Amino acid sequence: MDLDSRTYFKLNHVSYGDENFEKYGRIVDAIWPLTKRRDHETPEMWCSRIRDPFRKILEENPRILSKNGYIIMYGKLYENDKVHNGYPTDYIYCSVCDSLVFIPGTGYNPRIYHDSHLKRCISGNTISNDHARRKEILQSIDRREFQIWQYKQYILKEEVKINRLRLELFSQSTSHSEKDKLASVSYDHDANFIASYENYAQSKATVAKNTMPSAPNFEPACISPTRQRSASAPEIRNLWNDRSNMPNISSRTTLGDLAEAYFDSVRTNAGRK
Numbered sequence: 664m665d666l667d668s669r670t671y672f673k674l675n676h677v678s679y680g681d682e683n684f685e686k687y688g689r690i691v692d693a694i695w696p697l698t699k700r701r702d703h704e705t706p707e708m709w710c711s712r713i714r715d716p717f718r719k720i721l722e723e724n725p726r727i728l729s730k731n732g733y734i735i736m737y738g739k740l741y742e743n744d745k746v747h748n749g750y751p752t753d754y755i756y757c758s759v760c761d762s763l764v765f766i767p768g769t770g771y772n773p774r775i776y777h778d779s780h781l782k783r784c785i786s787g788n789t790i791s792n793d794h795a796r797r798k799e800i801l802q803s804i805d806r807r808e809f810q811i812w813q814y815k816q817y818i819l820k821e822e823v824k825i826n827r828l829r830l831e832l833f834s835q836s837t838s839h840s841e842k843d844k845l846a847s848v849s850y851d852h853d854a855n856f857i858a859s860y861e862n863y864a865q866s867k868a869t870v871a872k873n874t875m876p877s878a879p880n881f882e883p884a885c886i887s888p889t890r891q892r893s894a895s896a897p898e899i900r901n902l903w904n905d906r907s908n909m910p911n912i913s914s915r916t917t918l919g920d921l922a923e924a925y926f927d928s929v930r931t932n933a934g935r936k
Contacts, residue, residue: 666732
């Protein structure tokens with residue numbers, strides 16, 4: 664048997680009454696220590712250390728294993744003040760191409776990509792192997808960008824909530840609906856939008872075509888109690904719309920900055936009267 668994911672599963676889940684129980688157990692006991700990366704080791708150092716012992720295991724068990732197989736390098740997982748062994752990395756050693764191979768976790772079952780690499784090496788199709796490797800890396804990049812996009816959608820939703828809460832602090836005379844508009848509050852939530860890869864792809868295509876600069880984020884700053892005053896929505900909106908004509912106001916000025924400046928102006932004018 665080639666030492667792929669199916670063989671690994673078979674070796675680790677053999678039943679106690681099976682005639683190969685002890686033989687499989689010895690193979691697993693021999694391979695498992697080799698998977699662990701030592702603290703000081705780079706992937707290359709790990710590969711150099713385990714290469715010969717791993718190949719020897721394959722050669723010494725010809726009735727069970729062929730000389731074709733791979734072994735995954737495992738690191739440590741630090742979680743809840745504990746150290747857990749057996750955290751899979753993106754590296755394998757392949758006995759067929761006799762090299763350390765970087766295979767990014769592209770999906771929920773990275774073993775599929777390990778198996779694919781092994782099969783391509785056995786077939787001897789170098790061109791196909793290089794093409795598939797490039798495709799897998801691009802898929803891994805795209806999947807991670809999709810995850811980042813999902814996180815950003817969540818962050819944007821939370822920022823809207825923060826902006827609405829800040830507006831509640833310094834704009835007490837403004838109606839709730841006006842404050843909702845200023846904070847871009849939506850009363851509906853489409854959970855399918857964030858979960859959909861198609862929406863991510865469409866958003867990515869739109870951004871690529873859009874050459875206009877992005878609008879500044881609405882990030883109202885907290886205002887101290889001494890500066891608080893009820894401001895109407897039109898007053899704040901007019902300040903926001905006219906910020907380009909105001910001295911010392913940059914295009915990156917936030918709604919909160921303008922509100923602060925507005926309150927300062929009101930206080931100064933009141934002192935002159």
